[in-house]
Amino acid sequence: xxxxxxxxxxxxxxxxxxxxxxxxxxxxxxxxxxxxxxxxxxxxxxxxxxxxxxxxxxxxxxxxxxxxxxxxxxxxxxxxxxxxxxxxxxxxxxxxxxxxxxxxxxxxxxxxxxxxxxxxxxxxxxxxxxxxxxxxxxxxxxxxxxxxxxxxxxxxxxxxxxxxxxxxxxxxxxxxxxxxxxxxxxxxxxxxxxxxxxxxxxxxxxxxxxxxxxxxxxxxxxxxxxxxxxxxxxxxxxxxxxxxxxxxxxxxxxxxxxxxxxxxxxxxxxxxxxxxxxxxxxxxxxxxxxxxxxxxxxxxxxxxxxxxxxxxxxxxxxxxxxxxxxxxxxxxxxxxxxxxxxxxxxxxxxxxxxxxxxxxxxxxxxxxxxxxxxxxxxxxxxxxxxxxxxxxxxxxxxxxxxxxxxxxxxxxxxxxxxxxxxxxxxxxxxxxxxxxxxxxxxxxxxxxxxxxxxxxxxxxxxxxxxxxxxxxxxxxxxxxxxxxxxxxxxxxxxxxxxxxxxxxxxxxxx
Amino acid sequence: xxxxxxxxxxxxxxxxxxxxxxxxxxxxxxxxxxxxxxxxxxxxxxxxxxxxxxxxxxxxxxxxxxxxxxxxxxxxxxxxxxxxxxxxxxxxxxxxxxxxxxxxxxxxxxxxxxxxxxxxxxxxxxxxxxxxxxxxxxxxxxxxxxxxxxxxxxxxxxxxxxxxxxxxxxxxxxxxxxxxxxxxxxxxxxxxxxxxxxxxxxxxxxxxxxxxxxxxxxxxxxxxxxxxxxxxxxxxxxxxxxxxxxxxxxxxxxxxxxxxxxxxxxxxxxxxxxxxxxxxxxxxxxxxxxxxxxxxxxxxxxxxxxxxxxxx
Numbered sequence: 001x002x003x004x005x006x007x008x009x010x011x012x013x014x015x016x017x018x019x020x021x022x023x024x025x026x027x028x029x030x031x032x033x034x035x036x037x038x039x040x041x042x043x044x045x046x047x048x049x050x051x052x053x054x055x056x057x058x059x060x061x062x063x064x065x066x067x068x069x070x071x072x073x074x075x076x077x078x079x080x081x082x083x084x085x086x087x088x089x090x091x092x093x094x095x096x097x098x099x100x101x102x103x104x105x106x107x108x109x110x111x112x113x114x115x116x117x118x119x120x121x122x123x124x125x126x127x128x129x130x131x132x133x134x135x136x137x138x139x140x141x142x143x144x145x146x147x148x149x150x151x152x153x154x155x156x157x158x159x160x161x162x163x164x165x166x167x168x169x170x171x172x173x174x175x176x177x178x179x180x181x182x183x184x185x186x187x188x189x190x191x192x193x194x195x196x197x198x199x200x201x202x203x204x205x206x207x208x209x210x211x212x213x214x215x216x217x218x219x220x221x222x223x224x225x226x227x228x229x230x231x232x233x234x235x236x237x238x239x240x241x242x243x244x245x246x247x248x249x250x251x252x253x254x255x256x257x258x259x260x261x262x263x264x265x266x267x268x269x270x271x272x273x274x275x276x277x278x279x280x281x282x283x284x285x286x287x288x289x290x291x292x293x294x295x296x297x298x299x300x301x302x303x304x305x306x307x308x309x310x311x312x313x314x315x316x317x318x319x320x321x322x323x324x325x326x327x328x329x330x331x332x333x334x335x336x337x338x339x340x341x342x343x344x345x346x347x348x349x350x351x352x353x354x355x356x357x358x359x360x361x362x363x364x365x366x367x368x369x370x371x372x373x374x375x376x377x378x379x380x381x382x383x384x385x386x387x388x389x390x391x392x393x394x395x396x397x398x399x400x401x402x403x404x405x406x407x408x409x410x411x412x413x414x415x416x417x418x419x420x421x422x423x424x425x426x427x428x429x430x431x432x433x434x435x436x437x438x439x440x441x442x443x444x445x446x447x448x449x450x451x452x453x454x455x456x457x458x459x460x461x462x463x464x465x466x467x468x469x470x471x472x473x474x475x476x477x478x479x480x481x482x483x484x485x486x487x488x489x490x491x492x493x494x495x496x497x498x499x500x501x502x503x504x505x506x507x508x509x510x
Numbered sequence: 511x512x513x514x515x516x517x518x519x520x521x522x523x524x525x526x527x528x529x530x531x532x533x534x535x536x537x538x539x540x541x542x543x544x545x546x547x548x549x550x551x552x553x554x555x556x557x558x559x560x561x562x563x564x565x566x567x568x569x570x571x572x573x574x575x576x577x578x579x580x581x582x583x584x585x586x587x588x589x590x591x592x593x594x595x596x597x598x599x600x601x602x603x604x605x606x607x608x609x610x611x612x613x614x615x616x617x618x619x620x621x622x623x624x625x626x627x628x629x630x631x632x633x634x635x636x637x638x639x640x641x642x643x644x645x646x647x648x649x650x651x652x653x654x655x656x657x658x659x660x661x662x663x664x665x666x667x668x669x670x671x672x673x674x675x676x677x678x679x680x681x682x683x684x685x686x687x688x689x690x691x692x693x694x695x696x697x698x699x700x701x702x703x704x705x706x707x708x709x710x711x712x713x714x715x716x717x718x719x720x721x722x723x724x725x726x727x728x729x730x731x732x733x734x735x736x737x738x739x740x741x742x743x744x745x746x747x748x749x750x751x752x753x754x755x756x757x758x759x760x761x762x763x764x765x766x767x768x769x770x771x772x773x774x775x776x777x778x779x780x781x782x783x784x785x786x787x788x789x790x791x792x793x794x795x796x797x798x799x800x801x802x803x804x805x806x807x808x809x810x811x812x813x814x815x816x817x818x819x820x821x822x
Binding site (some may be wrong): 009010012037038039040041042044045049050051052053055056057060061062063064066107111112115116118119136137138144147148150151154155157158159160161162163164165166167168169171173174175176177178180186322404405406408411478479 | 521522523524525526527528529531532534537538539542549553554555556557559560561563587589590596597598599600630631634635636670671724725726746751752753754755756757758759760761762765767773776777778779780821
């Protein structure tokens with residue numbers, strides 16, 4: 001072990017920073033620890049507050065995905081009130097969430113992931129000058145363009161809910177106020193402009209052309225077509241191949257989706273599994289999809305800075321008692337370790353595509369195994385399936401114009417338990433709430449980053465990106481760009497790890 | 511030499527940065543270009559190595575590298591028990607790093623309510639506080655007497671999140687040397703000198719006391735739904751959000767997120783009432799006079815408002 005070094009790597013350009021501790025042996029990662037270093041105590045802030053207050057407090061957990069927390073909070077309260085919102089309310093909620101997700105997919109892919117190829121570590125590669133011109137932070141042509149285009153997409157959220165980020169227009173029973181016809185037409189203009197921009201610059205082809213790719217050989221043929229070579233998708237694929245990243249970041253090959261985007265009763269859109277949601281739930285493992293059972297979610301705290309519990313708890317009765325002294329160094333993160341049916345699971349856009357039976361991504365995983373490029377490709381191209389569904393729902397809102405958008409729910413009469421389980425931009429997000437006497441008596445949140453960036457569990461099993469780092473080559477421990485690629489391919493959102501991951505720091509420890 | 515700017519995130523959600531990305535005329539890139547900002551570090555945008563970042567940070571703290579503007583986003587976390595160890599960088603409490611850099615900066619700007627006043631966690635064992643205020647009390651992390659080397663106190667740009675136009679407007683004024691009169695909480699009056707209520711399209715419903723009792727209606731949200739529009743100041747209905755709208759226009763009560771008290775300790779979607787009159791009344795108003803005025807106004811309300819014919 002003469003060449004073994006241990007480094008603490010602060011990782012920025014995550015939403016919130018993160019510290020990754022890796023042990024490197026002969027230039028390769030042999031062990032990894034994902035360290036969350038900030039605690040904000042949001043779950044405790046909620047206890048004792050008004051029954052609806054999760055709608056205001058939880059969006060403030062995260063600046064890039066506040067709508068997803070709002071959706072989970074509203075659905076948890078729908079469940080407590082045992083109410084199903086009217087069709088147009090479901091459409092408006094879904095549209096806002098989808099607009100935010102599209103924004104997040106493109107911003108993260110370009111501003112946080114592709115930017116890494118402009119790193120000086122790649123100065124000797126022949127693509128470097130071109131990549132700096134495209135992706136240098138705040139100066140690259142594509143970065144400037146993405147900042148501009150994504151902010152217009154967010155105007156859809158503003159037209160529905162007043163502002164982005166941090167509004168509270170989803171309320172139990174529906175939305176706070178209906179959106180008038182001319183504003184829906186404005187949303188269609190915004191979406192149309194975004195589609196044209198996305199097709200021209202990000203995808204390099206019409207959405208329909210991309211969505212027709214059904215195999216690895218289709219993808220290779222698409223990439224070989226010169227017409228596509230200037231798109232961000234083509235750059236992601238080409239750069240990854242040239243730098244040898246396409247075999248890295250395997251991680252766990254167990255994929256989880258809670259399911260998301262409820263289908264209104266009278267919609268033209270259909271779920272691919274015949275279910276009630278556009279994005280199906282399930283667990284994908286070894287080429288098979290199993291039914292999702294929310295009771296199989298447990299959270300471990302053995303390696304997290306919380307008071308030990310006799311056994312892992314389901315979030316409906318989970319605890320958040322900070323215990324920072326750590327038991328002899330065993331505890332190392334403010335994130336808990338969620339496990340599904342006892343094992344870690346990866347969540348995010350790739351999980352959604354596999355569980356939905358997407359032929360291209362199923363073929364990619366079966367032929368090439370899980371890796372960081374496929375994970376990032378699933379995110380960068382998710383708008384190709386999201387945008388057409390948004391177009392359909394905008395049209396349906398106009399067809400049903402004047403129909404109700406709210407079923408009254410009396411906050412003072414609310415009592416009981418509920419859960420809001422959805423797919424956020426980064427994957428499976430759950431809110432579990434209990435209301436007693438009109439007040440919140442229990443609130444637990446498990447975020448996608450808690451799944452993907454979890455520390456070890458009670459059995460000592462690593463979380464998904466800890467596992468994905470094993471075997472990663474690190475050429476320069478002072479500039480470990482490879483570690484960044486692996487972790488950023490999960491789209492880490494550290495402010496979101498409620499209990500609460502964040503920030504780091506850290507100098508190299510040799 | 512450009513204007514050096516270092517953006518530090520502490521106990522927050524990153525929402526002010528996300529809000530800033532939505533800036534228009536100038537957008538973020540145009541602003542940096544126009545003001546000749548040398549962005550030493552931004553946690554969401556920079557791609558320099560950690561080693562280089564910490565060299566910048568050390569040089570600022572040691573006075574080797576001059577710093578024009580320190581921007582802080584997120585609260586200063588002091589817990590547990592005043593150690594600050596709930597939020598650390600390089601094993602050091604971030605609050606200590608902020609204090610050390612603030613002493614070297616020409617201007618210090620608190621972006622968002624958490625950095626200004628403590629925000630979420632200011633009443634819990636997380637022990638969050640603001641840069642120069644703890645909620646309404648002067649003090650916070652740096653103390654009531656703190657002045658940056660320009661002679662200005664911490665400029666507070668509150669809001670959860672802060673409006674992007676306020677961030678770019680305040681940075682421009684500082685760099686260009688344009689005077690910004692401040693209110694009692696050191697917020698520029700240009701954006702915090704008017705009530706949220708001003709410019710709300712439900713104003714006429716408020717005027718004649720046509721009250722909304724549940725979501726989905728057109729009336730005023732102040733009397734029953736917890737709206738803070740007539741109580742707190744801020745630019746939401748002046749500048750609008752994402753060029754389009756505001757919460758009150760979309761039927762969502764204002765939660766008073768620019769206020770030093772945010773998040774308040776009472777439920778957000780209910781108005782605290784005494785015999786049907788809100789406990790908290792618009793700034794500076796006499797309770798008895800208000801009661802008379804609103805009773806008369808309700809009686810004078812035109813039919814088109816009572817029957818909710820006027821759109822919002």
